Amino acid sequence: MAATEPLTAERILRATEEVLRRHGPAKATVVDVARALGVSHGSVYRHFRTKAALREAVTKRWLDRTSEALSGIAADADRDPESRLRDWLATLFAAKRRKAGDDPELFATYSVLAGEQGEAVAEHIADLTGQLTRIVAAGVDAGAFRAADPEATAWAVFRATACFHDPAYAPEWKTPGADADFAALVDLLVQGLRA
Amino acid sequence: MAATEPLTAERILRATEEVLRRHGPAKATVVDVARALGVSHGSVYRHFRTKAALREAVTKRWLDRTSEALSGIAADADRDPESRLRDWLATLFAAKRRKAGDDPELFATYSVLAGEQGEAVAEHIADLTGQLTRIVAAGVDAGAFRAADPEATAWAVFRATACFHDPAYAPEWKTPGADADFAALVDLLVQGLRA
DNA sequence: CAGCTGACAGATATTGAAATCTGTCAGCTG
DNA sequence: CAGCTGACAGATTTCAATATCTGTCAGCTG
Known part of the structure; x- marks a missing residue:
């Protein structure tokens, strides 16, 4: 053996x-x-040390897998900020939707876990909004975007798109109009950001 | 007697x-x-006829009370569309926040009820987005807003502000930065709408 | 002796019997 | 006879007994 x-x-x-x-x-x-x-x-x-710590570690792992895929887009300083923003948001939505669609039960499981882990989720959200802030700030620097406070604006964009990444809205992601709704919202936000 | x-x-x-x-x-x-x-x-x-029907009737009543307060703003054709839109969104947020803050248990009760009444809630949302559509369309007619499809745009605005009217987010409404976050989001959306 | 085991106390979850509730309806009442 | 009652069957909920789980730790093992 x-x-x-x-x-x-x-x-x-x-x-x-x-x-x-x-x-x-x-x-x-x-x-x-x-x-x-x-x-x-x-x-x-x-x-x-506890069952809760074990569950939190699993949750963190799962959340970090999403963050990593996006950090590449946020950090890619060569591309123009608007297309980076669009790409980042679309990638986030696509990733969430794929996870929710491929294995709904597992997704529900992780959603429950995330719901009990205020701390880990808060860190994850801080990570994502940090990435968004860098994109918005890059846009402001390049003269493509107008934003008095890039962090506040990034937060507003993140919240505005909550319907397309908050698991609570997962059931709506597979409805026929979801892609069109998402596109309309991103267009509206990008329009609002333009200098 | x-x-x-x-x-x-x-x-x-x-x-x-x-x-x-x-x-x-x-x-x-x-x-x-x-x-x-x-x-x-x-x-x-x-x-x-059933307990469910009774609960639905109660839910409908509660939802209609919110709709009525807003329909006045949406219908007020004399005011300029941008200030009407801002007022409408602010009134919706204020009403929800007040209800959630004044009697959290009752609010939670109605939130549970709303959660089980897909039909009644769908109608309520259709009513609200209908009001929003009228404001957006009025803005387009007046040359103040630009929107290829006012209904789709209204829907995008409604979804974008979900964090400030969906009961699932109620715990965040009383945090210190909530007002600033709301203002930043509305500014961003209005900016995106302007012609 | 570092890492694992297994028995243990208190907390939590499961189970099945008893109580309550939903929805119906024949008949009472004013 | 329009509107209400109260008994009833089946579904659901409650409750207490029982079983399982969490977290600890003294001691085993390689």
Whole structure:
């Protein structure tokens, strides 16, 4: 028999995701995770102090995967700010919609998790609005956008598009007019930003 | 003893509101309503075919109260469209915030009710976006706004401001920066609308 | 001795029996 | 006879007993 792999936080997180996928957020227990790994649940508590901490770590991972895809667009200083903004918003919407459509149950699971993790979600939102702020500020610097306070404006853009990234609105993302609605809203916002 | 007042739909609705206020949406029963009125619950079913129909009627009433306050602004053809739009949005936000702040439990009760009444809520939203469409269209006619499709644009404005009228965001309405955030968003949208 | 186990106390969730509620309707009442 | 009552069947909710889970820790193991 091969030597047992060491029990790492990474392995626990992967097992937790699997358990969440199978059982859903309400029924997933630490005992289930330990069983899936073939260890005692006491061992899991060696890596994560509480069940809440474990759930938060899983949530953070999931949120960070979205942030990373977008940070590339936000940081691409070569492209003009308006197309970067449009691309960033479209990519965010597309990513959320794909996740919600591909595996609705898993998406619902993560939405529940996100709902209980005020802290992790707040950080994620701060990260995203930070990226938006950089795009808006770049636009102001380039003379393409007009914004007295780029941070406040970025926040306004983020909130204005909440319908297209807040999981609460997920059911509406697959309705026929969603793309047209999204395009109309982005056009309106970009128009409002132009110098 | 005075003759017993006749049992009208109106009296039942008032009693139902009172029961909902006292017991909350989960525990309010038709039997409670009948008891509050001093009649048998069978009599309530004479006016409302089901409990769901009764709840829907109460919800509709509550939603209509908001619509009416706004319809005056939307219909006031004498004022210039931009100030009407700003006023309309500010009034909607103020009304929602006041209701949520004055009696959070009652607001939560109605939010739950609204959540189960897809039909009534859809009508209410259609009513509100209809009012918005009229304001936008008036602006286009007056040459103040530019919008290829006033209805689509009105819908975009409504969605963009969802954070300031969707009950799901109510907890954020009392945070310090809420007014500034609202003002920034409205400025951005109005800027985008201008011809 | 670092890492894991498994028994334990208190907290939380599940279960099934009993109570209550919804919706109907035959008949009472004014 | 129009409007109300109250008993009823089936659905839903409540409640308390039972089972499971969370988080800890003394001690085992390699």
